[in-house]
Every structure is written in C-alpha cells, then in structure tokens.
Amino acid sequence: MTTATTTTAPVHVRGLVHRYGTHGALDGVDLDLGPGVTGLLGRNGAGKTTLLRCLATDLEATNGELRLLGRDPGRAAERTEIRRRLGYLPQNPEFYPYFTAFGLLDYMAVLKELGGRRARHDEVRRNLDRVGLHDRRHSRIRRLSGGMRQRLGLASALLGDPEVLLLDEPTIGLDPEQRIRFRGLVSELAVHSTVVLSTHQIEDVAALCQRVVCLDAGRVAFDGTPDELVDRARGHVWERDGHPGEGYTAWRLADGRYRVLTPAGVAPGDTDGLEPVEPSLEDAYLLITGVEEGRR
Amino acid sequence: MSRVAGNTATFARLTWFNVVRLLRNPLLVPGSVAGSFLFVYPLWSVPAVTWRSWYNDLTYSAIAVGAVMFALVAFPATREVRYAHRLVSPLGLKGRVLSLMTASVLVSTLLLGALAGLVYWLSGPPLPGTLSPPAHPAPFLVAAAGPLLSIALVAWTRSYVPVVVAVLAVPAYTLYGASMMASRLDGMARVDLARFAMDPFHLHLPSVTGVAALYLVYLVLVVAVLVLLTLAARGHRAFRAVCLGTAAVLLAGVVGTVAHGRQTYARATPIPDSQVHGARGPSCQVRDGITYCPLPGYESWVEGWHGVLEPNLALLPEVPDERMPVVWQNSFSYNRDLEVPEDRDVMVHDYREGHQPHWRAQLVGDAARVALGVPDLYDSLCQGTNDARLMVVAWLLSTGDGMSRFEEREIIATSLFSYRPSPADLELSLALAELPVERVSEVLERNWERLSSSGGTSQEFAELLGVRLRETSARPASPEDWARLFPGHGYEHHLGEVRVPSAPACD
Numbered sequence: 001m002t003t004a005t006t007t008t009a010p011v012h013v014r015g016l017v018h019r020y021g022t023h024g025a026l027d028g029v030d031l032d033l034g035p036g037v038t039g040l041l042g043r044n045g046a047g048k049t050t051l052l053r054c055l056a057t058d059l060e061a062t063n064g065e066l067r068l069l070g071r072d073p074g075r076a077a078e079r080t081e082i083r084r085r086l087g088y089l090p091q092n093p094e095f096y097p098y099f100t101a102f103g104l105l106d107y108m109a110v111l112k113e114l115g116g117r118r119a120r121h122d123e124v125r126r127n128l129d130r131v132g133l134h135d136r137r138h139s140r141i142r143r144l145s146g147g148m149r150q151r152l153g154l155a156s157a158l159l160g161d162p163e164v165l166l167l168d169e170p171t172i173g174l175d176p177e178q179r180i181r182f183r184g185l186v187s188e189l190a191v192h193s194t195v196v197l198s199t200h201q202i203e204d205v206a207a208l209c210q211r212v213v214c215l216d217a218g219r220v221a222f223d224g225t226p227d228e229l230v231d232r233a234r235g236h237v238w239e240r241d242g243h244p245g246e247g248y249t250a251w252r253l254a255d256g257r258y259r260v261l262t263p264a265g266v267a268p269g270d271t272d273g274l275e276p277v278e279p280s281l282e283d284a285y286l287l288i289t290g291v292e293e294g295r296r
Numbered sequence: 297m298s299r300v301a302g303n304t305a306t307f308a309r310l311t312w313f314n315v316v317r318l319l320r321n322p323l324l325v326p327g328s329v330a331g332s333f334l335f336v337y338p339l340w341s342v343p344a345v346t347w348r349s350w351y352n353d354l355t356y357s358a359i360a361v362g363a364v365m366f367a368l369v370a371f372p373a374t375r376e377v378r379y380a381h382r383l384v385s386p387l388g389l390k391g392r393v394l395s396l397m398t399a400s401v402l403v404s405t406l407l408l409g410a411l412a413g414l415v416y417w418l419s420g421p422p423l424p425g426t427l428s429p430p431a432h433p434a435p436f437l438v439a440a441a442g443p444l445l446s447i448a449l450v451a452w453t454r455s456y457v458p459v460v461v462a463v464l465a466v467p468a469y470t471l472y473g474a475s476m477m478a479s480r481l482d483g484m485a486r487v488d489l490a491r492f493a494m495d496p497f498h499l500h501l502p503s504v505t506g507v508a509a510l511y512l513v514y515l516v517l518v519v520a521v522l523v524l525l526t527l528a529a530r531g532h533r534a535f536r537a538v539c540l541g542t543a544a545v546l547l548a549g550v551v552g553t554v555a556h557g558r559q560t561y562a563r564a565t566p567i568p569d570s571q572v573h574g575a576r577g578p579s580c581q582v583r584d585g586i587t588y589c590p591l592p593g594y595e596s597w598v599e600g601w602h603g604v605l606e607p608n609l610a611l612l613p614e615v616p617d618e619r620m621p622v623v624w625q626n627s628f629s630y631n632r633d634l635e636v637p638e639d640r641d642v643m644v645h646d647y648r649e650g651h652q653p654h655w656r657a658q659l660v661g662d663a664a665r666v667a668l669g670v671p672d673l674y675d676s677l678c679q680g681t682n683d684a685r686l687m688v689v690a691w692l693l694s695t696g697d698g699m700s701r702f703e704e705r706e707i708i709a710t711s712l713f714s715y716r717p718s719p720a721d722l723e724l725s726l727a728l729a730e731l732p733v734e735r736v737s738e739v740l741e742r743n744w745e746r747l748s749s750s751g752g753t754s755q756e757f758a759e760l761l762g763v764r765l766r767e768t769s770a771r772p773a774s775p776e777d778w779a780r781l782f783p784g785h786g787y788e789h790h791l792g793e794v795r796v797p798s799a800p801a802c803d
C-alpha cells in the first residue's frame with residue numbers, strides 16, 4: 001500500500017488494485033464515501049464484490065491505498081478496530097444450519113462485542129424485529145426460506161448499527177413488502193452511517209441511493225448522483241415500433257414497441273421512427289456499462 | 297480499549313457462548329454419564345476404594361467424555377470452519393477456532409470434574425494410596441484430546457467426519473472384535489491397540505512421580521500437536537509451515553518421550569518406595585511381632601491386616617522372632633523394590649478385596665505357613681503329605697467367622713491341595729474344624745515343639761487330639777479320595793495340574 005493521505009471520509013480509496021493471480025479484478029479504483037447510501041453498479045465480473053470484500057477487510061488489496069473510518073486495514077490492530085464498527089452482508093451468505101435465528105444473531109453479536117448478555121439479547125431481538133423475523137426466532141436456519149435467510153443476513157449486518165455498512169446483493173429473494181421494509185431500514189441507518197449497496201436491482205438504487213458508482217472492468221466508469229447518471233443518458237434513449245436492427249442495444253417493451261439505446265456521440269443511422277424518450281436510471285446504467293463497452 | 301484487551305474480552309465472551317451451547321447439548325451429559333457407566337461399571341464389582349482405582353475409573357470416564365465430545369464438537373467446529381470462514385469479525389477464524397478449543401477443554405474438564413467428584417463420593421473417602429501431582433491433570437487431558445482431535449479433523453476436511461467416524465466406530469469395533477475372535481486371536485490385541493494411543497507406556501502408575509510425569513509430558517505434547525495441526529489447516533502459507541514444522545518437532549518429542557518411558561520403566565522394572573509420591577521414611581512397622589510394610593499411602597490398611605492376623609497367630613503357642621511373618625504390600629501394577637526376608641514374606645496387594653473369607657484365608661494361611669516353617673510352593677517344590685504343620689494351618693483357617701460350611705471346607709481344601717495331602721490328612725483337617733478351639737490350642741500348647749517341626753505328622757496330631765481316623769493311607773489322596781472327602785468341590789478334576797507328583801517332603 002502507498003503512503004496514507006489525510007482524509008475524513010469514512011471510506012477512502014485511492015488507486016486500489018486487486019488481482020486474483022493474473023486476473024485483475026480491481027484496476028485503480030478511487031473513491032471517497034461518506035454518510036448516505038452509495039449504490040455500486042456494474043455487470044457480473046465488474047469488480048463489485050471484490051471491492052466490497054476489500055472494504056470489508058475480508059480481502060487484502062494487491063496495491064493502492066485504503067482507509068476505513070480513518071484506519072488502515074493493512075495493520076492488524078487497526079483492522080480489528082474497523083471490524084468492530086463495520087457491518088457486512090456478503091453475497092450468498094452461508095449460515096450454520098443448526099443455529100436458530102436468535103442463536104445466529106446472538107453469536108454474531110458476541111463477535112461484534114455487543115455489551116453484556118442482556119444488552120446483547122435486546123439488540124438481537126431489535127434486529128429480528130427490524131427484518132420481520134421475530135416470530136421465527138426459534139426456528140432453525142435450515143427450516144427458513146431463502147428470503148428469510150437473506151433477511152437474517154441483513155439483520156446480522158445491522159447489529160450494533162455499524163458506522164460502515166456493506167451490502168452485497170442484499171435484496172435477492174426478498175418479496176416486495178420486505179424490499180420496501182429493507183429500504184426503510186437502510187435509509188434510517190444512512191442518516192449517520194456510510195452504506196455501500198452492491199446490486200443489480202436498479203429500482204433499489206433509484207429509491208435509496210444519493211450516489212451511484214458504476215464499475216466496469218475493475219475501474220470506476222461513473223461516480224455521481226443518480227440524476228447525473230440519468231442526465232448522461234439524455235438524448236441516447238429512444239423508442240420505435242420495430243427492432244432497429246444489428247448494432248443497437250434494444251429490447252421489446254410490454255406494449256410491443258422497442259426501447260433503443262445509442263451510445264454517446266453516436267447518432268443512430270436510421271432515425272426513421274425513433275422517438276426520443278426520457279431516460280431511466282436503468283437506461284443510464286446500461287449505457288455506462290454495456291453500450292460504451294460495446295463501442296470500444 | 298486496547299486491541300489485546302478487546303480481543304481477549306471477545307475471546308472470553310465467545311468461549312463462554314460456546315461453553316453454554318455445548319453444555320445445552322442434550323446428548324452431552326447423558327452420553328458422558330452413560331459412557332462412563334459402561335466403561336466403569338465392570339470395575340465397580342471391586343469397590344473403588346483406593347486412589348489408584350479411583351484414578352482408573354476417572355481415566356475410563358475421561359475416555360467416555362472425550363469420545364462423546366469428539367462427536368458433538370464436530371458441529372460447532374463445522375460451523376466455524378465451513379460456515380463462518382468468510383465471516384468478518386474482530387476475532388478472526390483462528391481466534392474463533394481457538395475459542396472453541398478452549399470451550400471444549402473447559403466443558404470436558406467440567407464434566408470430568410463432576411464425574412470425578414461423584415466417583416470419589418461413592419468411594420467413601422478418605423481413600424488410601426497416593427497420586428503424584430503430575431498425574432492429576434492427565435485424565436483431563438485425555439478427555440480434552442477427544443474434542444481437540446475432532447476440531448482438527450473438521451479443520452482439515454471441512455466436514456462432519458468426526459460424526460461419521462463416531463457413528464461407524466461402534467459397529468466397526470464390534471465387527472473387528474468378532475473377526476478377532478473368529479480368527480482366534482487374543483482379544484487383548486484389540487484392547488491393547490486402543491489403549492496404546494491412550495497410554496503407550498508399559499506402566500500406568502499415577503503414584504510414581506517419574507511415570508506420571510512422563511505420561512503428562514506425552515499428553516501435553518499430543519494436545520499441543522492437535523492444536524498446531526488445527527491451526528495449520530487454515531491461514532497463510534508461512535503460518536501453516538510454521539505450525540506444521542512445530543507440530544513435527546513436537547511429534548518427535550512424543551515419540552522420544554514414549555521410547556524413553558518404555559525403556560526406563562519396562563514392564564518388570566522394580567520401583568522403590570522413594571519414587572512413589574508421598575513416601576516418608578521407613579515404610580515398615582512392627583505390631584505384636586508381625587512386621588507390616590505397606591505401600592506409601594496405605595498405612596491405614598495395617599490395622600485391617602493386623603486385625604485378621606493377630607487373633608489367629610495368637611492361637612499358636614510360641615512363634616520365635618525369626619519365624620514371625622513380614623507382611624509386605626506389593627502393587628498390582630508394578631514390582632515393588634523392597635528388601636524382605638524371603639522365607640518370612642507374606643505378600644498382600646494394593647486392591648481392596650474386603651474381608652471376604654478367601655482373602656482372609658490367603659493372608660492367614662500364608663502367615664501361618666511362615667510361622668510354622670512350611671515352605672511356599674512358589675519358592676520350593678515339596679510335598680506336605682502327612683505333615684502336622686499343614687493340619688495346624690488348616691485348623692487356623694477354619695477358625696474364621698462368617699463362613700458357610702461349604703466355604704470353610706473349600707478354604708481348607710484350597711490350602712492343602714497343592715501339598716498333596718493324604719486321605720488321613722483330609723479327614724483330620726475336617727475333624728479339626730469341628731473340635732473346640734480350646735482343645736486344639738491345649739494340644740498345641742503341650743506339643744508345640746513337635747507339631748511345629750517338619751517331623752511332626754498328622755497321625756501324631758490326631759492321636760494327641762484323640763481323633764480316630766478312618767482313613768489310614770499315608771499316600772497322596774487320589775481323585776476318588778477327594779471326591780469322597782470333599783464332595784462337590786471338584787478337586788478330583790484338578791489333580792493332574794499339581795506339579796509335585798514326586799517332590800521331596802517339605803522341610
């Protein structure tokens with residue numbers, strides 16, 4: 001790692017590089033994240049999970065500078081301190097199937113050093129309530145549905161209201177009601193905490209995030225507000241009655257028309273029938289990660 | 297909060313969490329108690345009333361606790377190694393596994409401690425004998441080795457292998473035993489195989505400091521190897537190399553300790569009292585002319601031996617000092633290195649047989665033979681046919697209280713059988729048991745010099761007592777004689793085993 005620079009941002013990343021053998025997963029990521037929810041977008045393999053694992057101190061970066069809560073995770077003592085104040089929900093979390101829901105959170109709470117027994121149990125109950133699993137607190141994890149397990153994972157990440165909360169695909173398997181509940185929870189926590197949300201669910205980003213970071217091939221392809229991301233797409237989103245042909249990113253809509261994306265700076269060859277429409281966040285995301293890549 | 301203090305507090309909390317969860321396992325306590333009962337129950341036919349027998353019970357209980365925990369700890373171990381290995385927490389995977397190890401050791405210690413207390417209480421303290429300080433932790437380490445081995449296996453395989461092993465062990469062991477029996481191999485071989493890992497030394501002596509210390513070193517090294525092997529299963533390459541290297545060094549230490557122990561304390565090694573914990577000064581004491589040499593810690597048993605011997609020897613008119621017995625206690629587990637006069641020694645052991653007639657008969661018979669100068673058949677082959685001294689011994693044995701008639705006859709027969717008595721001897725021995733003690737004592741008083749010498753005969757003794765014998769043969773009794781005079785005792789079937797068919801007369 002390079003020499004530290006002074007920063008007050010809870011998450012400070014400069015030139016972060018990580019390689020799995022010869023494959024580069026992160027290729028010089030720069031970020032400064034503060035309180036609020038930051039959406040991390042990118043295609044599969046873009047480096048989102050690797051970045052989150054580096055931020056969660058689960059993975060040591062190959063190179064670059066990383067400061068979490070003003071501390072260097074490369075040093076054991078500081079890493080421990082970071083972990084005390086960090087919540088992390090990994091992608092596809094595996095749980096010991098013989099734990100009850102309460103048992104798992106109690107175990108996690110012990111590891112997070114949450115006070116004495118009574119305070120710890122209060123915190124466990126509060127978080128089970130938060131994710132709507134209070135009634136299933138005595139159920140063994142192997143008897144819980146996938147969505148319930150996901151909520152349990154979320155509850156474990158939320159234990160102790162961490163200052164930095166890292167969520168990797170947290171809404172997979174959640175029903176709409178639970179997803180809304182999840183958004184409420186995260187918004188509440190984001191008033192004081194730094195939340196990083198890696199997801200493919202654009203609607204979650206649209207509903208929750210004050211900031212969006214798009215990763216592409218291990219690099220930051222976009223870093224700004226959702227509105228700024230949408231602005232980037234303005235003038236590049238169209239609809240027409242038929243498929244525009246090869247060379248366009250287009251998909252069929254429910255009403256039978258086609259939505260067409262054209263990369264920035266590229267005018268469609270055949271504008272016949274193309275009607276400009278207001279871009280959505282999803283359009284913008286696709287343009288950033290898909291169409292521009294396709295252009296290269 | 298400093299990092300070390302914080303981690304220590306987290307480690308302590310997690311350890312406590314693990315301890316509580318292990319103790320709440322519904323199979324742990326019943327399994328351990330049932331296992332201990334199965335292992336120890338056969339030993340309870342002889343009451344565990346010495347430190348040695350208590351210690352043996354404790355060691356078997358430790359095996360039971362270790363075996364049960366071997367299976368049960370596999371679950372939390374799998375939780376840490378397989379399901380929580382990616383968990384990001386202030387306490388890393390190694391810390392969490394160490395915490396589980398600590399919790400397992402605490403729980404096994406707690407359980408075994410409770411069982412030790414229970415067995416101690418059932419034994420009726422205070423217990424005779426001694427335990428050397430290095431022996432105290434050994435059973436607890438045996439119990440701890442079970443869960444530690446389980447965690448090591450899980451750490452390397454990331455699976456429930458110990459559970460599978462535990463489930464298959466019982467039928468596999470039974471099949472193995474059956475195959476051993478089928479192939480007519482000694483059943484002890486399989487017992488020895490299991491015992492070797494538990495205690496690879498020739499001698500298992502918790503009272504002997506040197507032996508106990510070697511065993512403790514062995515167990516500590518084994519436990520340390522298990523911990524290092526567990527840690528080596530995960531982590532960076534350099535860390536794993538260091539752990540494996542250290543484990544290899546310790547393993548060499550294990551082998552060296554075993555080799556040294558087996559060489560230093562071979563099976564027949566005589567061990568002096570000075571090596572026994574708690575030995576203080578000369579171990580022998582004299583009571584009414586009888587010398588008693590108890591093992592260190594067994595001084596309280598002298599009263600019991602003397603209580604049996606003194607009234608019986610008091611029935612003999614006059615026993616010279618050079619014929620007074622020296623009762624010395626040997627260990628069941630080792631050869632005690634003690635100088636005792638060979639022609640006067642009476643050996644007793646360090647296990648309690650109570651005051652059953654046979655034990656009493658053995659003690660009184662041996663002491664009476666010493667007092668009367670009858671050689672021990674183990675020392676010199678001789679034939680005691682028509683020897684008055686053997687009749688005196690038989691009479692002394694018959695004076696004991698609390699025996700049924702069958703037991704009395706059995707004891708008389710046992711004491712005479714190997715000396716090849718004549719039919720007249722057998723008849724006289726039975727007649728003596730029916731005579732008043734005062735009458736026999738009076739005859740002995742008046743004719744002691746003759747009857748206590750090797751020249752005194754059964755016929756003379758019978759005549760002096762005024763007993764008319766129907767049997768006249770002075771030749772060793774035949775199977776028919778035995779069947780006729782001691783019907784139902786079965787000695788007629790064992791005459792072929794007597795090894796002195798034509799030995800000289802006992803001097």
